[in-house]
Amino acid sequence: MLRLLGRADEAFDIANEALRQARFSGDRETGLAARIRRAQVQQYQGKLQPALTDLTICVEEARGHEWGSLEATALHNRGKVHFDLHEYKEALADFKGAVFLWEKSGASIDQLESSMIAIGVVEAYAGA
Known part of the structure; x- marks a missing residue:
């Protein structure tokens, strides 16, 4: 919502606080989800390299823990950053x-549809 209002800096502060609280709780899965959301805010701010780095770490961590849904979410968001960087492959x-x-995880058609689109x-764009 804050992104839509043009308040990306405030959204980033809130994302950082959410990540801090998730880490404090000790729930690694919740922490990973918060890190993905923070990377989304970085993308919206135009901070593409930090977003790409964070999302790559998120993909690897989710894969290591076999958190398929979080891995899919991180991959989808990393794909958007690659697209913004014109890295179409x-x-x-x-x-x-x-x-x-x-x-594989039986996700909703909405989740599948966003990636299919x-x-x-x-x-x-890539002429593939």
């Missing part, structure tokens, strides 16, 4: 990975 791989994981957009 990497974006396509991330979106396809997200679709695979969401299908993203695949179409990337293919159109």
Whole structure:
């Protein structure tokens, strides 16, 4: 909501606080979800390299713990950052990975659809 209001800096402060609280609680899965959300805010702020770094760490951590839904979410968001960086091959791989994981976990059609649309957009830009 804050992003839509043009208050990305405030959104980043809140995302950092949410991540701090999640880490304090000791729930690693909740902490990872908060880190993904913070990386989304970084993307909205145009801080693409820090967002990419955070999301790559999130993908690896989720994969290591076999948290398929969080891995899919991190892949989808990392794909958006790759797209913003005009790294279409990497974006396509991330979106396809997200679709695979969401299908595997029985995710809703809405989750699948967002990545499927993203695949179409990337293919159109990349001429694939």
